[in-house]
Amino acid sequence: MKFGRLEGAGQVGLAEAPEPAPGPGEVTVALAGCGICGTDLEKLRGNYQSAGILGHEPAGRIARVGGGVRGLAVGDRVFVHHHVPCYSCEVCARGDYTFCPTYSKTNIDPGGFAETFRVPRENVDRGAVLRLDPSVDWATATLLEPAACALTAIHRVGLPPNARVVVLGLGPVGLLYARLLRTLGAAWIGGTEISPLRRAAAERGGIDRTVDPRTEGAVEAAVADSTGGQGADLVVVATGHPSVVRSATEIVRRGGTVNLFGLPEAGSRLDADLQRLYLRGIRLIPSYATTEPDIAEVHRLVATGALALSDLVTHHFPIGEIGAAFGLAARPAEAIKVVVTGPAFSPGR
Secondary structure, eight states, rough: OOEEEEESSOOEEEEEEOOOOOOOTTTTEHHHHHHEOOOHHHHHHHHOTOOOOOOOOEEEEEEOOOOOOOSSTTOEEEEEEEEEOSSSHHHOOOOOOGGTTGHHHHOBBSSOOOOSEEEEEEHHHTTTTTEEOOTHHHHHHHTHHHHHHHHHHHHHHHTTTTTTTEEEESHHHHHHHHHHHTTTTHHHEEESSSSSSHHHHHHTTTSSEEETTTTTTHHHHHHHHTTSSEEEEEEOSOOOHHHHHHHHHEEEEEEEEEEEOOOOTTTOOOOOOHHHHHHTTOEEEEEEOOOOHHHHHHHHHTTTTTTOGGGHHHHHEEEGGHHHHHHHTTTTTTTEEEEETTTTOOOOO
């Protein structure tokens, strides 16, 4: 079978391996589609400290079932979460599941960009294999994990009643975050994005106002105008550029929250007036990754029609063209979400 892997700085290519077999308590999945995430692109650029396996947004059909597995059968349409916490350590007892020492050690084999991949027993046991509702198409299924990362962040920072929120960076995950905010009842949502294609997707999804951050003073003016000069209750930094974090601290209201959501480049530093942050009572809260309950909740929102996502997938590439897929995913002016497809893919469901 074919699978995608890093082949050195700036290169992703295909390798061949025997099709994996499930052990006791495990399953294997034939790939339908796996989205290219910003962290995949950062691994390619060498900017991610936890570089390694590529592909963590996979959906497909159960190919084989190992001994002892209950509730899953060959042919089931599923989404698979790549990381699971132990749910038993002190970190998990505090509710910080994505920071559990076990979390990053669990993963699908050999990754989400594989024609067939193996799901370890701990992932199966802890609910990481989610059976898809018939109404959830493949495109939407590949977006469940990044959308759930946004939901985890919202739970972590809290969403005040009648919240006024700004999302800085309307790439794929910023767009997902913004649409969730709309579904969950935010009163006003603004966003910044260079790409006209992505600004249009934001407005199509019900975002109140988008601006091009390259226009000097445009972000500050839009926020001041929309909040009566008070600033946003929550500012989401959905990009990794350090300068954007500083901008976020300037447009958030007194006592407001800045959510560090996008992956910063390794070695990044925050250049901000700490006394000013202190006197204004600004909260800086990072959020990383997600867990099975939040993925299941996003799935429920999609299946009930409360959240629409599939239009954010703009391009599909067969796994044999994974290099071209990564190239396009890195060009925000031309694409929103790019998905790599496998043997189980068919249009729709």
